[in-house]
Amino acid sequence: DQQVKQNSPSLSVQEGRISILNCDYTNSMFDYFLWYKKYPAEGPTFLISISSIKDKNEDGRFTVFLNKSAKHLSLHIVPSQPGDSAVYFCAACLYNTDKLIFGTGTRLQVFP
Amino acid sequence: GAGVSQSPSNKVTEKGKDVELRCDPISGHTALYWYRQRLGQGLEFLIYFQGNSAPDKSGLPSDRFSAERTGESVSTLTIQRTQQEDSAVYLCASSPPGIGNQPQHFGDGTRLSIL
Numbered sequence: 460d461q462q463v464k465q466n467s468p469s470l471s472v473q474e475g476r477i478s479i480l481n482c483d484y485t486n487s488m489f490d491y492f493l494w495y496k497k498y499p500a501e502g503p504t505f506l507i508s509i510s511s512i513k514d515k516n517e518d519g520r521f522t523v524f525l526n527k528s529a530k531h532l533s534l535h536i537v538p539s540q541p542g543d544s545a546v547y548f549c550a551a552c553l554y555n556t557d558k559l560i561f562g563t564g565t566r567l568q569v570f571p
Numbered sequence: 572g573a574g575v576s577q578s579p580s581n582k583v584t585e586k587g588k589d590v591e592l593r594c595d596p597i598s599g600h601t602a603l604y605w606y607r608q609r610l611g612q613g614l615e616f617l618i619y620f621q622g623n624s625a626p627d628k629s630g631l632p633s634d635r636f637s638a639e640r641t642g643e644s645v646s647t648l649t650i651q652r653t654q655q656e657d658s659a660v661y662l663c664a665s666s667p668p669g670i671g672n673q674p675q676h677f678g679d680g681t682r683l684s685i686l
Contacts, residue, residue, distance in 0.1 A: 463613075489674040501676030502575070502662055503614070510672075548613060552672055557602055558627065559675065561614040 462486050463551050465562035472569050478536040480565050482549030485530065489551035493559070494523060494534045496547045506547075507534070539569045573597065575678035578662050584686045586655060592648045592681045596665030603646050604664045604675060605638055614662060615628045620646065622668075650683075 464483045472478045490511040495503035509516040509523045509532070516523050522523075522535045536543055549562040576595040584590055596603050605617040616630040620640040631637070635653075640646040650657055660682050664675035 465613075469652075493674060495677075500679065502664075502679045505674040505676065508672070508674060550614075556627075557604075557621065557666070557672070558616055558619055558630075559604075559614075560616065561606075563613040 461563075463549055463560050463562040464487075465547075465549055465565050467565050468563070469568070472539045472567065474541055474569055474571050475538045478534075478539045478543065478567055480534040480536075480547050480549075480567065482532045482534075482562055483530060484532075484551050486551070486553070488554045488558075489528070489560075491552040491555040492523070492525060492532050493550045493552070494521075494544075495548045495550060495561075496517065497548060497564070503548055510514040536567075539567075541569050541571060543567060544569050572647075575663055575665055575676055577661075577678035577681050579681055580679065581616045581682045583683075583686065585686050588653055589649065590653055590683065592650075592661050592663075592683070594646045594648070594663030594678060596644070596663070597667075597676055600665035601602060601643050601668045602666040602673070602675075603640055604666075605646070605648050606662045606664065607659045608625060608662060608680070609659045617648070617661075622656060632680070646669070653683075653685045655685045658683055 493508040494506040497503040546564045550559040603620045606614040619627040635651045638648045660680040662680040664677045665674040
């Protein structure tokens with residue numbers, strides 16, 4: 460029973476273009492969402508988060524959008540750079556807990 | 572270093588042996604988490620420590636898995652009588668105290684291979 464789903468295992472984008480990574484969830488009790496980036500042989504690093512009371516949060520080239528009615532969030536990276544090539548994990552936090560539920564990840568490749 | 576430190580970085584052992592994995596959280600971080608990532612899968616929550624509260628062990632897959640934490644410092648994850656399905660990367664994370672959600676900071680993990 461996968462509560463957080465990333466249905467695209469991989470995505471390939473040209474440098475300078477927009478990368479859009481998607482994430483769907485099933486539990487309406489999630490109230491905080493995060494995106495992590497992971498390089499091979501390293502631990503995930505925190506990128507950006509959003510609370511369920513918001514529908515958008517922006518940090519430089521990274522913007523996260525939350526659509527609660529659709530139980531969907533997305534991460535936009537613009538412009539994409541080759542150094543953005545990594546696996547991106549979506550994670551959700553249950554209300555009143557600190558426990559994160561992770562998706563299976565999307566491998567982003569940004570080519571020149 | 573300033574980050575979460577895990578040791579060993581790699582561990583190969585025979586089926587049936589016990590293994591102990593270590594995590595040093597970031598100084599001052601009160602919360603500590605263990606996750607497991609199997610090949611091609613997402614991170615799977617195992618256990619969570621928060622200060623002096625009783626740990627949340629709801630993610631431990633069997634009674635062969637246990638974890639301890641000394642105060643707000645080092646944690647060890649122990650797997651007894653290892654099985655091949657225990658092969659995975661075991662990741663530790665910590666987060667600081669504060670009001671509201673605090674992002675978790677991860678170590679680089681221990682890659683465990685059971686022969």
